[in-house]
Amino acid sequence: MTPKDAIKTRAGIDRTWWKEAVVYQIYPKSFNDTDGDGIGDLRGIERRVDYLDDLGVDAVWLCPVYESPQADNGYDISDYRSINDAYGDMDDWRRLLSTLHERDIRLIMDLVVNHTSDEHEWFQRSRQGDSEFKDYYIWRDGTNNGGDPPNNWESVFGGSAWTYDEVRGQWYLHLFDEKQPDLNWRNPDVRESVYEMMNWWLEKGIDGFRMDVINLISKTNGLPDGDEDGGLTGAEHFFNGPNIHDYLREMRDEVLSDESLLTVGETPGAGVDDARTYVGPDGDGLSMVFQFEHVSFDHDEHKWDAGDWSLVEFKQIIAKWQNGLADEGWNSLYLNNHDQPRMVSRFGDDSTYREESAKLLGTLTHTLQGTPFVYQGEELGMTNASFASPDELRDVEAVNFVEEALEQGDAASYDDVRDAVEYVGRDNARTPMQWSDAPDAGFTDGEPWIDCNSNYETVNVEHARADENSVWHYYQDLIELRHDRDVLVYGAFDLLVPNHPAIFAYTRTLGDERGLVVLNFGTDPVEFVVPDSITLDELELALANTDVPTAPRPAFELGPYEAHVYLTP
Template identity: 65%
Template sequence: MSDGADVDREWWKEAVVYQVYPRSFNDSDGDGNGDIPGIVEKVDYLDELGVDVVWLNPVYESPLADNGYDIADYQSIHPEFGTMDDWERLLEELHDRDMRLIMDLVVNHTSDEHEWFERSRTGNERYADYYHWKEGEPDDDVQPNNWNSFFGGSAWSYDDERGEYYLHLFDEKQPDLNWRNAAVREDVYEMMNWWLDRGIDGFRMDVINLISKTEGLPDGDPGDEVTGAGHFVDGPRLDEYVTELYERTLEGRDVMTVGEMIGGISADEAAEYVGEDGLSMIIHFEHVHVDVGPGGKWDVVDLDLAELKTVVTDWQETLAEEGWNCLYLSNHDQPRAVSRFGDDGEYRRESAKMLATFLFTLQGTPFVFQGQEIGMTNA
């Protein structure tokens, strides 16, 4: 193999990633919730499976309005999951077995119980513009704009303390950070470097392509799948922010970065963000949209196999030379692969093996969602 090819042999290109959703993985103390000590108990199991990287869903301090994706403190562990000492032990146990750990990074929004938002709602000078605020009256039928939340309804909620509306693209307890404010970006980079300095091996970046919004937050096209998406999906300064994030936190570090990009990003568009001086790979949704029915992803319809083949082939070919694929069929946001793409009854075992063979013979880094290795089905 040529020297050039050797350079391209990044460790994460030869890794298998195992996703741990802490609350339902392993409960060490019998309280009904999975926890970090429970993950530690299963490290040998993961090692025997051949796992190289563990992706840990959020375990930070949170009111858990959105399963931990509403973070109240980026630099602490929620008591339900354990302590920072427990987390340190998990990292040590993984590293002792030459396994790596990537953490979930959620920086499009915080919890409304985060210190930044609590200060922002009081009008504190330093934090006043950490979020997107707009004037208005609480009994107004007229919202600041016509944007909708991904969770349904208006993307705006009125805050009595500040007397203004704030933007939330998800739950009303998840106010969106204002990335136009350089101080916000500085605090995010400081937090990321804090975790990287503790020895983690990278980040899975939640809805990272939503961080840039059109200046002025104008009305969106009501024809968008989510009204306003044209102004907050792949926004005007996204490339600038991702580049700056890389330069301020990731450059010079041997880490893996996985950017979740929602809203129908194409393989050609993805190629702009992956590769040298960018993200290792992105999570896209095109292949898991081919069987979505009118009721959403849990209302799956008969699969058009030719369409699925076209989508997968496009991503394989487009990112074959410049870039890399994140390979997945299931995760915490999607139905179980065996129930969705196979037969979870009589042919469950055969379906699970077929889907695993498909996943592991594509070019890219395979992501295995906890339980997928035993052919777990939908509840």
């Protein structure tokens, strides 16, 4: 199978399909429901493959559809080789794979192997002390005669990272929900079981893996107490742990030796230097990583303290990663996903300039060096939702945050924390895909598992595809432009006006090809003066989100959230 556009040959370019691809992320529970149970399913995705093909994407990253009790919406897996009944069955999955491949769209499966569900057979046998599975998880005796957790590590979802199990009479580690016990990667039998499962999926014809929190699989030997002064207690002992590179290189050798596979590792807490060790043939062999610096730089002590952000700092972070992985690795490009709020609500203007800022943000992610990831609904300019009551929340992380704030007296009522929930809560990204202005956005004929965003009557696929100036059509143009122009994929990045508070501008250069991207991240008009180093008569307008002259001028004004892309003819 080949990418949508045949890979062209060019001296000096190390071509790889996933570098030239645009990946579309599907959160199946919220994408398209065909059986009226209010939960999206595999048949629903299959019915929308033509939509993905029309948009122009090259690959789909499918969030977990495995058997799961859904404590964390599928990231708590009870059987890696079975499909959850709510989504369909293995025949439905095979049809989806075939339908995607018929249109030259690859399929990337989610790999969740830091933890399983506590309902997984491995855990059930481990808690019983079964000799084969006894050490598949991280069990410890408690302190203070067993009455307190083994150490002070905190769960990402709040509270202690340890839960006492009455059956085994010990505590088990869970860096996330208590129903998500961490696997013991020090046990070679665990690693062998994981590799067997990965090969099982590859033999079915998938094209790679997105690896959930993969840099958390190694923990410091002895599990010492963590630093309690700010941040997540214990993180220094499980983010980028001591054996992580041994494990990933073993995984590469046992499973991922085919470099045509797309492997993207989710690596919270990883910096540029860490990323270089994870990616490429000289590192652990991953294609790229998802880093979090650009989506967490406005967080204070924890994510719920997120607030004001500076474009100058944002540009510094983007430039650091662009330059840091330019010659040693590859970037992933994203501003939102199933764990992040909607990008137009966070980095743009989701009211007056919703369409302009959605187009501008899309321009950014499709004209930097790296592989763009489009999260479902992003191409419509979908926004954060409103949750008037905690009863409307479905995300275990948000529910835990609200309950803990009320129990500890940090909030007198839900209204005291509502702004935080609606700013960064994960449910913002998980409201149903907005297909039409029909009831429940055309997502389901039943009652949706989570309420639709109230703006679906105006923000939806049907309206967007009927409007040639919509965000959807702009994304279609962006994807086509990136497919057509090597400079936007492989070109070197150079940041311009780094200290300007509103303008994000940069060049891309590949041999004789040149690109200039100018973005106004604000509601006020601003003037951009083209640097003397850029020869204006060598550039022409390739794309803009407003009507602008076809060639750049020595100085020109950009309106609110205006975006220009100029390229060598």
